[in-house]
Structure formats: structure tokens, C-alpha cells
Amino acid sequence: MIFLHQEITLSWLTAAFARDGYICGEEILIPVYLALRLEKPLLISGAPGVGKTEIAKVLSRVLDTELIRLQCYEGLDENKALYEWNYQKQLLMIELSRQGCTRGEDQPDLFSEEYLLERPLLKALRHPRRPVLLIDEIDKSDQEFEAFLFEVLSDFQVSIPELGTIKARQVPVVVLTSNGDRELSDGLKRRCLFLYIDYPDVDKETRIIRSKVPEAGEVLARQVAAAVNRIRAGLDLRKKPAIAETIDWARALVLMEARALEPNLVRRTLNLLFKDQEDVETFNRELGVEELCRQVINGG
Ligand SMILES: Nc1ncnc2c1ncn2[C@@H]1O[C@H](COP(=O)(O)OP(=O)(O)OP(=O)(O)O)[C@@H](O)[C@H]1O
Ligand SMILES: [Mg+2]
Structure with a gap:
């Protein structure tokens, strides 16, 4: 249409x-x-x-x-x-015209549409x-x-x-x-x-996860969104996890058959959220898997 x-x-x-x-x-x-x-x-x-x-x-x-x-x-x-001029084609044309191989006009217009690279x-x-x-x-x-x-x-x-x-x-x-x-x-x-x-709030990110990873149930989607939100807000990271990372993490958790966040699963899949070893260390030092899960599950 x-x-x-x-x-x-x-x-x-x-x-x-x-x-x-x-x-x-x-x-x-x-x-x-x-x-x-x-x-x-x-x-x-x-x-x-x-x-x-x-x-x-x-x-x-x-x-x-x-x-x-x-x-x-x-x-x-x-x-x-x-735009650029197609130099190779122009050179070829000059060569052909020098050898008398061009049809029609003896002087091809080297700066016409034909030689333009859009x-x-x-x-x-x-x-x-x-x-x-x-x-x-x-x-x-x-x-x-x-x-x-x-x-x-x-x-x-x-x-x-x-x-x-x-x-x-x-x-x-x-x-x-x-x-x-x-x-x-x-x-x-x-x-x-x-x-x-801005980074999305928990509600919006939950909806994004639900839309991109429909296999993630409401509970898992909300917990993932809350966890990422907590990580972004509370830690001094070199690279905060973006929405693409949230989606990847949710997909990975679904593949692991998770229905809700749980410390062991989070520990095994953290590399999907952090792309920098220093950030993993910051996370472990300042928050940690157990505390993150506790806060997210208790909504605190
Ligand atoms: N509001 C949204 N609804 C659905 N999906 C979203 C939304 N925002 C981001 N995404 C998803 O997040 C991914 C990353 O988004 P995008 O590439 O547009 O980010 P960006 O702001 O251009 O990032 P960069 O600055 O790194 O280029 C997209 O593939 C998209 O699937
Ligand atoms: Mg971009």
C-alpha cells in the first residue's frame, strides 16, 4: 500500500x-x-x-x-x-575511444549519468x-x-x-x-x-521481552526486566546492558527452561549481559547474584 x-x-x-x-x-x-x-x-x-x-x-x-x-x-x-564518478568505467571508455572502438560520437561524455555512482x-x-x-x-x-x-x-x-x-x-x-x-x-x-x-523502565522492558521472546512467560519476563533495570541503575559499569542484551538473556533463559530467575541460572548466563570482565567483577563485588535474585524476586 x-x-x-x-x-x-x-x-x-x-x-x-x-x-x-x-x-x-x-x-x-x-x-x-x-x-x-x-x-x-x-x-x-x-x-x-x-x-x-x-x-x-x-x-x-x-x-x-x-x-x-x-x-x-x-x-x-x-x-x-x-556520489562518485566511476573512474574505472571512464578510463575504459577513454581507452576504447582512443582505439576507435566507441559507437556514435567520438567523444563520449564521461560526466554523464552513465558514469555516476549514486x-x-x-x-x-x-x-x-x-x-x-x-x-x-x-x-x-x-x-x-x-x-x-x-x-x-x-x-x-x-x-x-x-x-x-x-x-x-x-x-x-x-x-x-x-x-x-x-x-x-x-x-x-x-x-x-x-x-x-532513555533506557526503558521495568514495565516497558517487560513488554519488549514479551514481544521479542513470547516463549518467556510473564513472570520470567518481568524478573529479567527488573534484574536488568537494577543492574543498570545501581552499578558503575563500563557498558550497561542494552535492550539487545536483555533480549538475548531472556532467550537464553528460555532455552535453559527457566520459568523464573534463580541464582544458579543467573550465574551461568551472566556472560550474556556483561561484555566486559571488569563489569562482571563490579557486579560480583557490589551486588552479586544472590542479592540480585533476592531483590528481584521480593520486588525490593
Ligand atoms: N522499544 C523497542 N521495542 C522493541 N524492540 C526494541 C525496542 N528498543 C530496542 N529494541 C530491540 O533492541 C535492539 C537494539 O536496538 P537498536 O539497534 O535500534 O539500538 P540503537 O539505539 O540503535 O543502538 P546503537 O547505539 O548501539 O546503534 C533492536 O534489535 C530491537 O530489536
Ligand atoms: Mg544503532
């Missing part, structure tokens, strides 16, 4: 996110809805693994449109993000159907790239000297994510709608 975005309502979006298994409330749905309707980029920040990237994926599924992803990294430049930004601008453009982990890119991006996101057009100005057929749905590795420029922030996603 093709959606005219003018037809999207908040209640439709709420139902679509729920159907797709993305658990959230209005704190997320309203900014997403407004970004769609106002045709503004949505800048999502938050700790690793809280579901930032997933929002772009869900949007592309519920809007039934292509997801175009630009993964940012240090050193990412316009060539990799926007990269994610250009692809999104020229896409026939409003795609979802995910600019993932923008905080990993350099400041110069951010400034360039800001321009693209302001006008939704780019100019390629050899081809002229290319303007978006439809403004893409743009989702930017950031883990907050560095402060983003005011210009970029001003251009975007901002959404901060």
Missing part, C-alpha cells in the same frame, strides 16, 4: 508500531509523528541499544518504503555519502517514492561532514557541477541517530526534531 503522508494519523502510527513489535508510548510516537507530518529530520539520541536505529527500520516497514542507510564514521566524506544521499533525493533515509551514528562523522549534511538537509537538494542541481522529488523521511559521542552543531540540531530515548 502506498501512503500519502498527509493521511497518516497518530493513531494509525501507534497501531502500526505496535503491530511491528516496537514497544513505545507517546514520548516516542509523537515526535516521530510530527517529524513525518512536518517533513523534518528526526534526530534520535540516547545510549547504545535503546532502539534508535530500530525506529528507522520500523518506519520503512510500516510505510512500506525503502530504507536507505548511511553509516557514519570518521573520515566519511561527500564522495562516499553523495551513494545513499543522492539515492534518497532521487528516489521515486519517499524513502526512509537513516543517517546512523552522525556523531561518529567529522564536523565538516556534519556541516555539509546540514546543507543537504536544509534544502533537500545538491548541486553536481557536471549535471546541475538535483532536487528531491519528495522530501525523504530522515532519521539521524547519535550516541552522544560528541556535541552536534546548533545548525543541525535546529534543523531537526529532537528525540531522546
